[in-house]
Amino acid sequence: MAKKGDERREAIAAAAADLFWRCSFAGSSIGDIARAAGVPQGNMFYYYKTKADIALAVADIFLSETSALVAEAANVSTEAEERCRFLLRRLQQSNRSRMERGCPISLAVRDFRDGAPDASARAAESFTRLMEFLAGEFGRSGQRPSQALSHARSLIAEWQGGIALAHAFSDMTILAESFRRMDATLGRAFSGNQPG
Known part of the structure; x- marks a missing residue:
């Protein structure tokens, strides 16, 4: 289970990196990142508490x-x-x-x-x-x-x-x-x- 969680965290960070590059940090919402990573938006909190945490990743x-x-x-x-x-x-x-x-x-x-x-x-x-x-x-x-x-x-x-x-x-x-x-x-x- 931990491995799947790590894979999800990596997918979210990778999706966010691409979105931030294309659309900027301010121009990318948590929902945008969730969609790009293929993660339900309601589950994002389990992987990253805040958008700043995603930026750090x-x-x-x-x-x-x-x-x-x-x-x-x-x-x-x-x-x-x-x-x-x-x-x-x-x-x-x-x-x-x-x-x-x-x-x-x-x-x-x-x-x-x-x-x-x-x-x-x-x-x-x-x-x-x-x-x-x-x-x-x-x-x-x-x-x-x-x-x-x-x-x-x-x-x-x-x-x-x-x-x-x-x-x-x-x-x-x-x-x-x-x-x-x-x-x-x-x-x-x-x-x-x-x-x-």
Whole structure:
């Protein structure tokens, strides 16, 4: 019975993640989530007490997926540059959906802030996880910790800015250009020519 309950909770969280991405947190009701998950609305209370609890479960999905991606990148090679390039290639695989709908993580951070602040903070941890990984890899190339973190932040800012503009203009070229700049930044960082 517990396994079925866990499966229902996962189905609800997955349905909510998609709805929040397409329709926003405020624009998705408990009834909408229940219908999308195939759960009677009256039973939702058994799985999640509040909509904020559902938002927290969605943020946990983002954090879990990001952590898995970082772990995969960490194990792909013994070379720091190759680990970073692998991470960028994996992020790039979602370009189409990001261009069409924006970044689900940044939308969650923004949309959850008022009604589910704990979920907003949890979703933001996904960005922290990415930046910590990149900063660690830059540190292996000999950069000072503050410099490594600054370069990691600039990569994530480039990615998120590219998503925002590509989504605003429905133009995949903008996001492709962002990834080319990110790739060039990595090349400079690992060749020792990165401006300080």
